[in-house]
Amino acid sequence: MTASFDPASVDLPTGHHIAGRFLPASGGIPLRRPSDGAAHADCPVADADCVDRAVEAAHAALAASGWGRCTPRDRTRALQRWADLMEAEAAPLARLEAVSSTRPVAQLAAGDIAVTAEQIRFFAELADKECSELAPTAEGALGMTVAEPYGVIAAITPWNFPISMAGWKLAPALAAGNAVVIKPSELTPFSTVRLAELAVRAGIPEGIVNVVLGDGPTTGAALTGHPGIGKVSFTGSTAAGAAIMENAARTGIRPVTLELGGKSPQIVFADADLGLAADAIARSILANAGQACVAGSRVIVEAPVAEQLTEMLAARLARIRPGPTWAAETDYAPIVSERQIARIEGIVGAGIAAGAELRCGAARFDREGYFYAPTLLAGVRPDNPAELAEIFGPVLTLQSFASEEEALRLADHPVYGLCAGLYTRDLSRALRVMRGLQSGTVWVNRYGRSRDHILPTGGYKSSGIGKDLGRAAFHACRREKTVLIDIARTE
Numbered sequence: 001m002t003a004s005f006d007p008a009s010v011d012l013p014t015g016h017h018i019a020g021r022f023l024p025a026s027g028g029i030p031l032r033r034p035s036d037g038a039a040h041a042d043c044p045v046a047d048a049d050c051v052d053r054a055v056e057a058a059h060a061a062l063a064a065s066g067w068g069r070c071t072p073r074d075r076t077r078a079l080q081r082w083a084d085l086m087e088a089e090a091a092p093l094a095r096l097e098a099v100s101s102t103r104p105v106a107q108l109a110a111g112d113i114a115v116t117a118e119q120i121r122f123f124a125e126l127a128d129k130e131c132s133e134l135a136p137t138a139e140g141a142l143g144m145t146v147a148e149p150y151g152v153i154a155a156i157t158p159w160n161f162p163i164s165m166a167g168w169k170l171a172p173a174l175a176a177g178n179a180v181v182i183k184p185s186e187l188t189p190f191s192t193v194r195l196a197e198l199a200v201r202a203g204i205p206e207g208i209v210n211v212v213l214g215d216g217p218t219t220g221a222a223l224t225g226h227p228g229i230g231k232v233s234f235t236g237s238t239a240a241g242a243a244i245m246e247n248a249a250r251t252g253i254r255p256v257t258l259e260l261g262g263k264s265p266q267i268v269f270a271d272a273d274l275g276l277a278a279d280a281i282a283r284s285i286l287a288n289a290g291q292a293c294v295a296g297s298r299v300i301v302e303a304p305v306a307e308q309l310t311e312m313l314a315a316r317l318a319r320i321r322p323g324p325t326w327a328a329e330t331d332y333a334p335i336v337s338e339r340q341i342a343r344i345e346g347i348v349g350a351g352i353a354a355g356a357e358l359r360c361g362a363a364r365f366d367r368e369g370y371f372y373a374p375t376l377l378a379g380v381r382p383d384n385p386a387e388l389a390e391i392f393g394p395v396l397t398l399q400s401f402a403s404e405e406e407a408l409r410l411a412d413h414p415v416y417g418l419c420a421g422l423y424t425r426d427l428s429r430a431l432r433v434m435r436g437l438q439s440g441t442v443w444v445n446r447y448g449r450s451r452d453h454i455l456p457t458g459g460y461k462s463s464g465i466g467k468d469l470g471r472a473a474f475h476a477c478r479r480e481k482t483v484l485i486d487i488a489r490t491e
Contacts, residue, residue: 017196019057020206034334035324046212051222058179061207068177072128079124082202083117102333116167122453123171140488149177150230159185176477257466262418265411272423282316290394306400317374335370344393351386417460421447
């Protein structure tokens with residue numbers, strides 16, 4: 001079992017990691033621990049010169065090490081050693097992440113870190129298995145497509161799952177032969193620096209993984225708009241994703257992968273196993289206190305069982321007891337900041353004022369830190385602010401329906417299309433409704449990803465462009481060159 005720890009005992013790597021070296025930095029953005037609100041560190045802000053140095057280091061490392069041209073199996077072995085080190089260092093990594101983020105230490109050790117190591121091994125094995133292709137051509141020619149790395153990829157990750165999101169970006173890019181300059185969120189920057197240090201220890205050449213700390217307007221803008229970047233990968237809000245697309249195009253057209261916001265529906269039919277559905281829905285909104293783009297925050301339930309499901313959900317949400325992320329028994333996360341908890345309060349208040357019926361929650365827990373009680377709003381209309389906004393907190397809204405057609409109309413959000421859940425015992429209905437859902441991922445009689453890393457994730461509409469995870473993520477880190485050779489004999 002993961003042990004509790006004293007947050008003051010954790011040494012935070014306050015600085016950047018460039019060209020294989022940790023570069024201490026001071027000042028910057030004051031940070032407060034979500035679990036108790038205490039000021040505990042500053043996040044330095046890399047300026048354009050620092051970003052330029054990181055990008056140059058990445059290009060130099062590619063040229064000197066031959067990382068993108070080496071035998072693919074050599075990349076595989078280095079990435080596997082990196083995953084081994086992550087598992088060996090799971091306890092200190094978990095403490096480092098838990099102290100300044102919303103992730104409870106026990107969930108990090110058994111979940112985030114272990115799963116990220118698995119994902120790194122998955123992509124490592126693709127390095128020598130996903131290959132170029134010969135194409136059918138005329139008899140006197142040889143045609144092929146040759147896959148090559150982009151060179152240097154810029155990655156920006158959010159604050160809600162720092163280690164996991166860093167793994168999503170780094171693993172496929174490195175396996176495909178690229179170097180990476182990654183900027184973690186300024187709210188949760190430190191574990192990504194430690195991952196870069198472990199990468200060097202694993203034998204990944206110095207400068208292939210570079211970390212710059214900072215905010216979006218200064219550091220993020222300099223990175224995504226840098227002319228030396230071949231591709232941009234971002235996970236975060238839809239508004240930030242749109243700004244990144246615009247900024248990236250200012251200095252040249254380059255591809256982007258964007259995994260953005262969500263306001264995901266969960267449709268429950270009257271024939272569903274209501275206990276299973278209630279458990280899955282509760283888990284989906286309680287995980288990380290709803291601070292996940294895939295949070296299944298909109299419950300759409302068939303009218304005959306609406307009240308029964310509402311009562312079951314309210315009972316499950318009411319059982320939650322908060323605790324600091326550094327306590328081994330904690331399983332309910334704090335909200336990341338005072339600003340975010342105030343935003344949640346504002347949207348919930350507006351939703352109630354617009355006619356939503358409060359069934360539980362809508363209050364802070366009476367304790368230090370930023371803890372918000374799981375909240376259930378029933379009887380919401382489609383135009384209710386709590387139904388429309390991505391709240392990014394532990395808030396469920398509930399609507400009822402009378403037919404499949406109405407369920408699909410209610411599920412179809414005007415902006416987002418990231419994920420959806422569906423609960424029914426009728427296989428034919430499940431297949432019909434699945435086809436009608438405007439979502440990049442649909443889960444049936446469950447909600448949430450498995451550890452089958454082959455399955456990609458990504459959204460429809462304004463929930464993103466491209467895919468993370470799966471073969472799609474690996475291929476998105478390579479570009480294809482078409483080659484046609486005349487081989488006909490000439491006299």
